Each structure stands twice: as structure tokens, then as C-alpha cells.
Ligand code: SF4
């Protein structure tokens with residue numbers, strides 16, 4: 007990394023020694039898991055480049071935008087309506103929370119038996135490791151699971167924070183609550199940026215975010231082909247990068263990659279031979295650089311053809327209706343779209359089981375792997391329901407893990423047995 011990058015990190019008050027260590031581990035991990043793949047698409051070079059510059063050029067772009075007066079909003083959940091953030095002239099970045107670094111520090115603020123994702127975002131802040139977090143003018147939390155809700159109480163002392171109240175049911179009263187929360191977020195953004203969200207600004211923002219969803223839907227649909235034209239690892243990386251790359255540039259690049267994929271599908275080419283067992287991974291989000299499970303699955307003779315996750319289909323399945331004329335119409339459309347999210351924090355949440363069954367059918371999967379982060383109650387509960395609802399339709403395997411590497415061998419043993427069973 008250049009001296010200019012180091013000077014930028016210093017200005018952001020990162021712990022440079024710890025940050026160097028993180029980049030070194032990340033680089034090695036990426037090399038082992040990503041660069042070792044064969045038959046990769048040419049379009050993945052852009053992703054490799056973005057990842058190699060994840061703390062460099064992209065942070066520089068963000069700093070340049072800030073210098074021009076734009077604000078930066080960080081989020082941890084797909085419930086935060088990016089359309090409003092963009093309409094207010096701010097940049098939105100998904101804060102990753104996918105590494106173990108700093109988790110020991112986090113245990114001073116949250117209980118040990120808290121999921122790895124929560125410990126990671128607290129730990130990254132305490133250890134001064136994340137240039138995205140340090141660039142944020144506002145972090146937006148949400149009252150989803152209990153772990154997050156309580157963690158934001160501690161996080162409020164560490165960063166400027168706004169917490170959105172996400173309802174727990176899909177009742178009409180819950181929709182009214184969510185509508186009020188969306189309006190409250192709009193007011194917070196207007197106050198932060200000094201920008202009034204007009205119909206024109208909101209319409210343009212809805213289009214930008216929908217376009218990104220559309221191109222990711224296109225990518226997802228192409229994965230129904232056998233042989234699978236792209237690895238699950240690469241598809242996950244694309245979804246992860248969608249949270250912090252410039253949305254319009256990202257959409258263009260993934261459009262090009264989909265063109266390449268289409269040609270591959272037409273030529274009957276893939277990353278693994280036709281007939282390779284096809285797996286759908288379903289459950290908790292996998293934030294950068296949480297690539298452990300996909301790596302183990304794809305090193306065990308299977309190929310991942312879908313991610314039913316917030317870093318996957320849960321974030322891209324539903325579009326916002328673009329027909330609204332006024333800000334009011336568009337807010338209603340946003341509220342409706344976000345109320346469709348089938349996060350396990352909702353009760354009941356039958357639609358998630360239906361969505362997984364539908365994905366399993368469309369993507370012609372041989373097995374579903376339910377993935378829960380250790381100590382994540384909502385997804386662990388739903389893994390049990392999912393096993394029952396898919397019984398007789400598609401074999402399932404439920405796994406609980408975290409960000410450590412200690413259980414890799416144990417995971418491999420279970421996954422290899424599962425892959426053999428579904429082969
Ligand atoms: S799993 Fe639920 S709480 Fe987590 S990011 Fe997704 S919607 Fe938000």
C-alpha cells in the first residue's frame with residue numbers, strides 16, 4: 007500500500023500496526039480461498055481489484071466525496087433503506103463485521119455468548135481497524151435480534167448512531183410502525199445532509215438501487231444452469247462487494263460479468279463438471295471476509311448455486327415499485343418492499359420457508375445447508391423449522407459455526423458426508 011494510503015489511514019485514526027496485520031491476514035486468506043480457483047470468469051478480475059483496494063482506493067473515493075460535502079452512512083442490516091440515503095446525497099456502506107479481529111475487546115461490552123457478527127462490529131470499532139466505520143458520519147442500527155438491539159446501546163457511546171425500530175411481525179400495525187420509522191429516518195438524513203429529499207431525487211435513487219438488484223437477480227438466475235457457471239465463493243464475493251462499491255459502477259461491471267456468464271452457459275461450460283452436487287446455503291449473512299463455509303463446501307465436492315441470505319437473495323429478491331409520482335407514493339412503495347424481507351427476526355416467518363423451497367426448486371439443488379452463526383437464536387430456531395418443511399423435498403444439513411478456524415476439520419467431515427449422501 008502506498009504512503010498516501012497510510013497517511014489516509016493515519017488521518018482516520020486507525021491503529022496502523024493492527025491494521026497492517028489485518029490486511030496481511032486478509033490477503034493470505036483471499037489468496038488461498040479465491041486465487042486458487044480454476045476456470046474463473048474474466049469479470050472476476052474487477053472483484054479481485056476491488057478487494058485488493060478495499061481499504062485503499064475505495065476509501066480514497068469516499069474521502070474525496072466527503073471533501074465535496076457528501077455524508078457517509080454505515081449500516082449493518084438490509085433493512086436500512088439505501089434509496090433514502092442516496093436521495094439525500096449521502097453514500098451508504100455496509101459495514102462488514104465478518105472477521106474475528108477485535109472480538110476479544112468486544113467481550114468487555116457484550117456477553118461472550120453473543121454472535122460473531124455483533125462481536126466483530128463492536129471489536130472493529132474498539133480496535134480502530136475499519137476505515138469505513140471511521141469514515142461514517144452516521145451509523146444506522148436496527149432493532150432486529152436481541153443481540154443487536156442491546157449491542158447498539160453499547161455502540162452508541164462509540165459512534166454517531168441512529169437506531170431504526172424494525173417491527174417483529176407483518177401485521178398492519180407493524181407496517182404503520184415501519185412507515186413511521188422510514189419517515190423518521192428521512193428526517194434524520196435531511197438534517198444530516200441539509201438536502202431535502204424531493205420526488206426527483208428519490209425516483210433516481212430507487213432506480214439506482216433497483217438496477218443493482220436487477221443485475222444481481224440476473225446473476226442469480228444464470229446459476230440455475232448445470233454445469234454451474236460461477237462458483238458460490240465468487241457469487242458471494244460479488245454480493246459482499248455490492249454493499250460498499252459505487253452502486254452504478256458495480257451494476258455496470260456485474261452486467262458485463264453476466265454477459266460472460268451467459269456465453270458460458272450457452273457453451274455448456276462451468277466451474278465444475280455437470281452433475282456436481284448443487285448446494286443452496288441458507289441462513290445468517292456472511293459478511294466480508296467470512297468465506298470459511300463456502301470454501302469448505304466447495305472443497306468437499308459440491309458447488310454452491312445460491313445464497314438465501316441478506317448477502318444474497320434476501321437483499322435482491324424484491325424491487326421497489328417504480329411507478330410512484332410523489333415522495334409520498336414512493337415512501338409507501340419503499341415501506342411495502344422492505345416489509346417483505348423474510349428475516350428470521352420476524353414471527354411468524356412462514357414466507358422464508360416458502361422462499362427457500364422455491365429457490366431449491368428453481369436452482370435445482372441437491373441439498374440445502376442451513377447456516378447459523380453460533381449463538382444466533384433466530385436462525386437456529388428457523389433451521390429446525392426449515393429441516394421439517396423441506397423433509398421429503400430436499401435433504402438438509404444444519405450447521406452452527408463462527409469466524410474461528412478451529413472447527414474447519416469438523417465441518418469438512420460433516421459436509422463431505424452430506425455431499426456424498428446427496429450425490
Ligand atoms: S439477518 Fe435480519 S438482522 Fe441480519 S442483516 Fe438480515 S435482515 Fe438484518
Ligand code: SF4
Nearest residue numbers: 121151153290379382
Ligand atoms: S447473526 Fe443472528 S444473532 Fe447475529 S446479528 Fe444476525 S440475527 Fe442477530
